[in-house]
Amino acid sequence: MIDFLASAHAIDLVLALIAVEAVVLYRLARTGRCPLRPRETLLILAPGAFLLLAARAVIAGLPGLLVPALFLAALIAHLTDLRRQWTNRQRVAASGDHAETGLPALSPRLLYRLASTHSFSERGMYLNLGYWAEARTIDEACEAMVELVGKTAGIGSADDVVDVGFGFGEQDIYWTRRFAPRGIVGVNITPEQVQAARERVRAEGLEDRIDLREGSATATGLPDACCDVVTAVECAFHFDTREQFFAEAARVLRPGGRIVLADSIPMRAEPDPWRNPLRAALFSIARAALAVPRANVYPRDVYAAKLAAAGFEDVRVESIRDHVFPGWSRALAEDAGLRRRLGPAGWLLRNFPDAGMKDEFDYVLAFARRRTT
Numbered sequence: 001m002i003d004f005l006a007s008a009h010a011i012d013l014v015l016a017l018i019a020v021e022a023v024v025l026y027r028l029a030r031t032g033r034c035p036l037r038p039r040e041t042l043l044i045l046a047p048g049a050f051l052l053l054a055a056r057a058v059i060a061g062l063p064g065l066l067v068p069a070l071f072l073a074a075l076i077a078h079l080t081d082l083r084r085q086w087t088n089r090q091r092v093a094a095s096g097d098h099a100e101t102g103l104p105a106l107s108p109r110l111l112y113r114l115a116s117t118h119s120f121s122e123r124g125m126y127l128n129l130g131y132w133a134e135a136r137t138i139d140e141a142c143e144a145m146v147e148l149v150g151k152t153a154g155i156g157s158a159d160d161v162v163d164v165g166f167g168f169g170e171q172d173i174y175w176t177r178r179f180a181p182r183g184i185v186g187v188n189i190t191p192e193q194v195q196a197a198r199e200r201v202r203a204e205g206l207e208d209r210i211d212l213r214e215g216s217a218t219a220t221g222l223p224d225a226c227c228d229v230v231t232a233v234e235c236a237f238h239f240d241t242r243e244q245f246f247a248e249a250a251r252v253l254r255p256g257g258r259i260v261l262a263d264s265i266p267m268r269a270e271p272d273p274w275r276n277p278l279r280a281a282l283f284s285i286a287r288a289a290l291a292v293p294r295a296n297v298y299p300r301d302v303y304a305a306k307l308a309a310a311g312f313e314d315v316r317v318e319s320i321r322d323h324v325f326p327g328w329s330r331a332l333a334e335d336a337g338l339r340r341r342l343g344p345a346g347w348l349l350r351n352f353p354d355a356g357m358k359d360e361f362d363y364v365l366a367f368a369r370r371r372t373t
């Protein structure tokens, strides 16, 4: 193995892989499935490829000006790429639009299809990190989270509720029994979850009170002004984009209606890759793997401003991170059943290198009221 790695064949292999990568990236960029322009994909790979070609030429003993010419080409490609990055960075800084750069996020539908029927709670099928102010187990904590959202929204018997990202429908069954709203319409993007949730609702005999549909939070297909409450428990960070969801919520809510979200956001603006490359890379990987579009990465004050801009008043965005993350981390460390239910994700969450990442995330409870005028 060592012999192979030190041989010219290893360089040939890496060059072949770069060639394949170049073709794949170029095609993705041309069809708009990669956030780079086609030319940029080649520019990114060119310096490494020229350097490897130069090393290969040295090993093969190729004569003349070829080796210095390849080194020069590597240098020029590197400087051109640096200029491209510099210009992009200035443009992004000037526009405040971060959505066009960084790793593309995994699709939430794919994420939850992969997660299949794995859920966090043992009793029921919750998929939230839990509210641990008084809870001692993950079951109690997940239920406490939906109790908190339901109470904050003030769900009552006269309310029509629209619940987006309902997971396996556990929260809708809970709210129906606890607060007896007039009805709940749920919208969820993962078809398998919708099917499983419908079966759960049918088994509870609540199908005339809870109507669960497959669809997107940003385009629910529901009529204007059809509800009094919109809820989103630990899911709005996935929406493409959260801002579009705010607009959709404002559309479906009656004037004076309430929106309540339990949501995770960063504590501050995204780590700067130029100042802190490791933290920025870990943040970017975590964001993309957790299916969070880059456009949703902003802190609490921006969150509140976006709600206000979408047509809401009485906006409150409160951090509840101290009642969420420590309890969740403790449960991950101490509850073998939770880790088993999470499967490989449990291992990953427990062992993902921290590098100060815990300080990067906030968890908020947001409330706002649809403006009446």
Ligand SMILES: C[S@@+](CC[C@H](N)C(=O)[O-])C[C@H]1O[C@@H](n2cnc3c(N)ncnc32)[C@H](O)[C@@H]1O
Binding pocket: 108, 109, 112, 125, 126, 127, 128, 164, 165, 166, 167, 168, 170, 171, 187, 188, 189, 190, 193, 215, 216, 217, 218, 232, 233, 234, 235, 238, 239, 240
């Ligand atoms: C972390 S789970 C939370 C589930 C549930 N609220 C709970 O607390 O158990 C996120 C949910 O959001 C849903 N979701 C993600 N993107 C969505 C979108 N654009 N529209 C509707 N639902 C979405 C997923 O299918 C999943 O059910």
